[in-house]
Amino acid sequence: MNKLQTRLETLQSQKFILLSLASTGIAILIAEYIGKETASIFTNWIFVPIPAAMLILSIIMAKKHGITGNHGKAWIAFAVFSACWFIAEQVWLVEELFYHQKPFPSGADFFYIAGYPAYFIFAMLYLKPFRSAITKKMIVSSSLVAVAVLIPSMYWTLENNSGEDQFSIILGASYPIADAIVLVPAIIGITLFFGGKVNFLWSLMLVGILVEVVADTGFQYFSLDNSYYTGHPVDILFLWSYILFSFGVYDNIKVFKSKMNSYTDKENLR
C-alpha cells in the first residue's frame, strides 16, 4: 500500500514537472511570436519567480537540516548556490530593463560563476557519507561523459570568429566548462542512489545540468552569432533547469518530511 502510494506520488509529480516545463516553454514561445520586445520583457520577469521558488525551497531544506551532518552543510551550500543565481538573474533584469545595458558580460556573470563552486560543494558534501561506495570506475566514467559533453560546446566556441571581444568569448566558454565539472558528481549521485528514494533528486539534478549545458552552449553560439536576445528560445532551457532543480529539492523535502513529528513519545523510538 505504502509503495503503491509512493509510486502514485512519483507519477503525479512527474506529470506536474512535465506540465510546468511545457507551460513555461509555450509561454516564452507565445511571447516570442508576439514580438522581440514582448519576449524580452516577459522572459526577464519570469526569471524572478522561478529562481525565487528554487531559492525558497533550498532555504526550507537548509533550515530543516540545520548544520547537523554532511547533508546539513550540503543544503546550506545549495542555498548559497540558489541565492547566487537568483541575484544573477535580478542583476540581468535590472541591467537590461532599467539601465538598458547589454547584460552579457555584466555583474550578473560574477554571481552565475560564484554559484558553481557552491553547487560543487553541495554535491561533494551530499556524497561524502557514501564515499566508501564510490569506485574509481564511477569517477573515471562520469568524467569521460562530462568531457564528451564538453567537446561539442568547446568546438563551437573556438570555431566561431565573431566580433565579440576576447573576454566575452572566454567568459562564455567558462560556463560549459563549469557545467561539465558539476556534471561529474551528478552522474556519480544517480549511479550511487539508484533504486533509492533520493535518486529522484539526483535524476532531476542530472537532467537539469544537462539542460544547462545545452542552454549555455546555445547561448554562447547565438551570442557569438549576434542573434541572441533575452527571450530567445534558448532561454526556455535556462528556465527548465531551474524548474528541474526546484522539483528535485521539493521531492527531497517530501522524502524527509519527518515521520517523527507524528509520534508523541520520540524517546521511545531510539
Add this chain to the structure above:
Amino acid sequence: MNDARKTLAVLAIEKALLDVGKPTYNEVLGKLYQDYHSSISDCYENPEYLSRVLKELYGQSHLAIIESIKKQLDDVSRQEEIINFVMKISE
C-alpha cells in the same frame, strides 16, 4: 555485558545516521516504527530492518552507511554478538 554491547551498537547506528544528517536520522526512526513497530535498539536483534529502511532511502549506497556503522564497532568487532550483528546487517 549484553546490554553494554547493545548500547554500543545503538550508538554506532545513531552516529552513522547523524553523520549524514538529522532528517535522515528522524526518517529512519520514523520508518522503523511505521514499517516494523521497532526502534533503533530493536535493530540490534533485527539488523535487517535498518538495512531495508536505508536501502529504501539510498538504494545500493546504503552499504556505505552500514560500512560506517561497522567502522564504529571496530574496537569490539571480535566479540561474538557484535560479529553476528555486523554479519546480519551486511547481508
